Amino acid sequence: MIGEQDREAIKNLFDENLAEPVTLVFFTMPKSLLYVPGRESCETCDEVQQLLEEIVGISDKLELEIHDLQRDREVAAQHGIERVPALIIHGAESGRLRYFGAPMGSEFPNLIRDIVAASRKETALSDETRQAIGAIRDAIHLQVFVTPT
Amino acid sequence: MASLAHQMAVEFENVTADVIEANEFPDLSRRYGVSGVPKTIINDKVEFTGAVPEEHFVAAIQQAAGVEPPPVPEEEA
Numbered sequence: 001m002i003g004e005q006d007r008e009a010i011k012n013l014f015d016e017n018l019a020e021p022v023t024l025v026f027f028t029m030p031k032s033l034l035y036v037p038g039r040e041s042c043e044t045c046d047e048v049q050q051l052l053e054e055i056v057g058i059s060d061k062l063e064l065e066i067h068d069l070q071r072d073r074e075v076a077a078q079h080g081i082e083r084v085p086a087l088i089i090h091g092a093e094s095g096r097l098r099y100f101g102a103p104m105g106s107e108f109p110n111l112i113r114d115i116v117a118a119s120r121k122e123t124a125l126s127d128e129t130r131q132a133i134g135a136i137r138d139a140i141h142l143q144v145f146v147t148p149t
Numbered sequence: 150m151a152s153l154a155h156q157m158a159v160e161f162e163n164v165t166a167d168v169i170e171a172n173e174f175p176d177l178s179r180r181y182g183v184s185g186v187p188k189t190i191i192n193d194k195v196e197f198t199g200a201v202p203e204e205h206f207v208a209a210i211q212q213a214a215g216v217e218p219p220p221v222p223e224e225e226a
Contacts, residue, residue, distance in 0.1 A: 044173060083174065095158035100177075101170020107151065110168070114155050123156035125203070132207045133161055136214045142154040142166040145178060145188040 001047075002054045010112055014059040018119045022091035023063045024052050027081045030068060044102040048085045051104065055112075061119065091118035105148030150187040153206055 002010070028045040049066065056062040067075050069084050079088060087099040089111075097118060103111040117123050125133075133140070151168040158166035171178045171186055181190050189206070190196045191213035197205075211217075 085173075089155075093159040094162040095160070095164035095166065097155045097158045098165070098167045099170075100167060101173035103168070103170075107168065107170075110152050110155070113152065114159075117156060117159045121159060123159050125153075125156050125160060129157075129203055129207050130160065132211060132216075133157055133164070136163070136210070136216060138163065138214050139192075140157075140161070140164045140210060140214065141192050142157065142164065142210075143169060143181070143190040144151045144154045144167070145169050145171040145181065145183045145186055145190075146151050147171050147186045 001051050007054075007058060010055075011058050013112065013116065014061070017116045018059055018061040020092040020119050020121070021061045021063065022089060022115050022119045023065050024056060024115075025065045025067070025079070025088040025090055026052055027067045027069050027072075027076055027079075027084050027086040029070060029084050042084050044104075045085045048087070048102050048104070051102075052087070055115070062115070089114050089118045091115070092121040093118040094121070102148070107146060107148040150189050150200055150206065153203060154189070157210075 026049060028049055029042040031046060052064050056064040069076055069081065076082070081088075083100060085101060087103065089097040089099075097114055099107070099111070154166035155168065158164045169177060171183050171188075177183075181188065181196070185198045187200060188196065188198045189209070191210055195209050195213040197209060201209075
């Protein structure tokens with residue numbers, strides 16, 4: 001799914017920038033389980049899994065952990081996952097970074113940047129932002145709706 | 150907004166940042182009245198549509214957290 005040129009560019013980026021290992025924790029629902037009346041289907045799960053497999057294949061510092069939402073209910077509950085496809089980017093970050101739905105199209109570059117940011121625990125946030133958000137003790141839940149085109 | 154939200158989650162342990170593909174989850178999109186993207190919802194309390202500068206995003210988070218943003222210094226005459 002990732003073209004040769006893009007793969008090369010991502011490899012260079014990862015080689016130069018990845019620090020701590022990053023695990024992509026992916027929740028899916030296999031197609032074979034889908035033909036149950038009343039159960040919702042997951043249109044993009046297989047596609048996303050293939051994309052993630054390709055991404056982790058680019059660097060030794062990346063690992064893919066796959067969970068079946070139906071079977072691995074405890075793990076899903078631990079992570080607060082109720083719908084798929086869901087992806088948690090887990091490296092050296094402090095909070096929680098999650099994607100629901102396919103991180104493709106215009107979201108794909110964000111996904112790659114997120115992996116680097118989580119690995120380095122490094123962002124481009126301003127000092128003002130750090131001070132303001134750092135002063136808040138309560139839980140902050142951000143939900144950003146997007147439509148990758 | 151998606152990138153900013155995730156960057157905040159990288160830096161702060163009390164931040165959970167979800168990027169949600171609106172078309173794949175029509176139930177969520179309906180619940181949050183998503184008619185344009187990006188649409189950002191903070192603690193189910195404060196919301197805005199469209200891309201805004203980082204400081205506006207921060208102000209919205211402060212509002213959701215009940216924090217009074219520091220007063221803007223008055224311009225000198």
